[in-house]
Amino acid sequence: GPLPPGPTPVPILGNVRDLTAKELWLAATKWAKKFGDVVHVHVVGQGLVFLSSPEATMDLLDRKGSIYGDKPALVMAGELCGCENMVAFTRYGDVSKRQRKLLNQAFGVQVIPSYHPLIETETHSFLRRLVADPSNYIDHTRRYAGGLTLSVVYGYEAVASNDKFLNLGEECVDLLSNKIASGGGIWPVDIFPSLKRLPTWAPGSGFLLKAAEWKAKMEEFVDQPYEFVKASLKNGNYVPSFCSMLLEDKEKCTPQFEFDLKHTANSMYSASMDTTITVFLHFLLAMEEIDSVVGSDRLPTFSDRASLPFVDALLSETYRWGVPVPLSLPHRLMEDDVYRGMFIPKGSLVFGNIWAITRDEKLFPNASAFLPERYLEKVDPALAKKRDPRSYVFGFGRRRCPGVNLVESSVWLMVTTALATLDISKAKDDFGNPIEPKIDFNNAVFRIPDKFQCDIRPRSEHALKVLRQTDATRL
Numbered sequence: 001g002p003l004p005p006g007p008t009p010v011p012i013l014g015n016v017r018d019l020t021a022k023e024l025w026l027a028a029t030k031w032a033k034k035f036g037d038v039v040h041v042h043v044v045g046q047g048l049v050f051l052s053s054p055e056a057t058m059d060l061l062d063r064k065g066s067i068y069g070d071k072p073a074l075v076m077a078g079e080l081c082g083c084e085n086m087v088a089f090t091r092y093g094d095v096s097k098r099q100r101k102l103l104n105q106a107f108g109v110q111v112i113p114s115y116h117p118l119i120e121t122e123t124h125s126f127l128r129r130l131v132a133d134p135s136n137y138i139d140h141t142r143r144y145a146g147g148l149t150l151s152v153v154y155g156y157e158a159v160a161s162n163d164k165f166l167n168l169g170e171e172c173v174d175l176l177s178n179k180i181a182s183g184g185g186i187w188p189v190d191i192f193p194s195l196k197r198l199p200t201w202a203p204g205s206g207f208l209l210k211a212a213e214w215k216a217k218m219e220e221f222v223d224q225p226y227e228f229v230k231a232s233l234k235n236g237n238y239v240p241s242f243c244s245m246l247l248e249d250k251e252k253c254t255p256q257f258e259f260d261l262k263h264t265a266n267s268m269y270s271a272s273m274d275t276t277i278t279v280f281l282h283f284l285l286a287m288e289e290i291d292s293v294v295g296s297d298r299l300p301t302f303s304d305r306a307s308l309p310f311v312d313a314l315l316s317e318t319y320r321w322g323v324p325v326p327l328s329l330p331h332r333l334m335e336d337d338v339y340r341g342m343f344i345p346k347g348s349l350v351f352g353n354i355w356a357i358t359r360d361e362k363l364f365p366n367a368s369a370f371l372p373e374r375y376l377e378k379v380d381p382a383l384a385k386k387r388d389p390r391s392y393v394f395g396f397g398r399r400r401c402p403g404v405n406l407v408e409s410s411v412w413l414m415v416t417t418a419l420a421t422l423d424i425s426k427a428k429d430d431f432g433n434p435i436e437p438k439i440d441f442n443n444a445v446f447r448i449p450d451k452f453q454c455d456i457r458p459r460s461e462h463a464l465k466v467l468r469q470t471d472a473t474r475l
């Protein structure tokens with residue numbers, strides 16, 4: 001059959017000019033409207049397929065997961081910068097299966113309650129920092145996401161903002177999203193792999209020196225927090241964590257097991273950072289109020305969840321409306337495939353267009369509006385699943401986000417505690433008129449809003465007091 005339809009390519013270069021690093025999901029959604037829910041483009045021969053409906057993502061990425069579960073072999077990010085063993089980059093096979101098994105052991109639904117005390121401590125510290133210094137809300141959210149990951153993964157408590165592991169983590173996440181994967185992560189060496197053999201004196205070989213420098217930094221970040229867990233286990237003074245739990249069974253600790261564990265642990269830092277921040281920033285943009293269940297004398301706890309269906313609806317709508325990773329991460333097709341008569345060649349990079357699905361007017365009427373009540377209507381379970389943004393925003397098939405259960409707890413508590421203690425509204429100008437926030441998106445992978453103006457303050461003196469009663473030994 002023919003390739004799926006798409007915008008007309010130019011000879012050799014293909015659709016290079018149709019692709020953009022800024023909000024590519026908007027262009028992909030326009031193509032879906034014009035050409036249908038399966039669209040093909042190519043860049044110098046590398047096929048890219050965009051799937052823009054629940055049916056196409058489920059038929060291919062979920063049901064045929066065994067051939068759609070690979071990841072692209074990126075020479076620059078993977079081999080040269082040392083990210084090839086990060087979970088999101090591992091090729092489908094033994095390594096990725098072993099890594100995902102470890103992740104499921106540590107983040108399966110039934111294990112998450114054991115992280116609740118840690119999540120509560122981090123959430124309270126975050127809220128205290130936020131009310132003390134609201135204008136730096138992005139830094140506080142970043143610190144929260146980083147601190148929570150260090151605690152859960154390594155049992156490491158970052159007690160100050162200039163903590164060495166927080167700084168190293170931030171430096172590496174920044175390297176990864178703004179340098180290594182910047183502009184969608186396509187480097188000339190990814191298209192012409194032989195460039196990696198350029199001698200370092202040759203013109204145009206600057207990327208090799210950069211890669212060597214970045215690789216050394218990334219290795220530091222893989223090794224140092226892991227060495228911290230090993231040392232604390234040895235001296236018996238450790239906080240239980242993902243690593244300590246898996247290292248306890250000494251018989252299993254082969255070099256291969258430790259290699260997998262070290263890289264799996266490290267992958268979580270970059271995977272949790274920008275995603276969590278995106279959800280919280282969109283939540284700030286769409287604030288609602290909560291009082292009836294929790295009252296004002298205490299902070300919400302996990303036991304309140306069943307009594308707060310509207311908060312769950314609000315969280316669903318924040319996932320849908322914010323769409324943290326609008327094109328998911330690309331899957332690589334491992335064998336030629338035929339779908340509805342269209343030929344999809346082996347090696348194609350396949351994107352689930354989550355943006356198009358979560359903005360589909362048929363599934364989500366008035367899709368650009370923030371309407372949590374859309375989830376309160378009782379519908380049959382099949383339709384409820386189709387309308388649940390969680391079916392899409394965490395990705396698909398065999399590479400679906402393994403952090404989903406952790407996020408469901410941590411983001412829930414963050415949002416509920418913020419609702420209970422803060423008043424969030426538009427900033428005001430000197431005359432007291434509300435300032436409409438200017439929203440722009442400049443990250444190629446995550447839909448993180450650039451900093452916008454926002455007024456964050458404690459809801460009352462009482463709310464401030466309740467917050468201060470939480471463990472204030474942490475900054």
Ligand code: HEM
Pocket residue numbers: 087088089090096100267268269271272275276279324325328329330331393394395396397398399400401402403404406407411
């Ligand atoms: C709101 C928060 C989050 C969202 C929306 C999110 C979303 C995603 C998406 C869309 C993918 C790509 C899946 C695919 O390729 O089909 C992904 C992959 C991944 N996520 Fe998350 N994520 C979040 C938080 C987290 C957290 C907290 C962790 C770790 C504790 C995590 C760990 C990972 C890992 C390791 C991968 C790579 C999986 C693989 O390639 O096999 N994520 N995530």
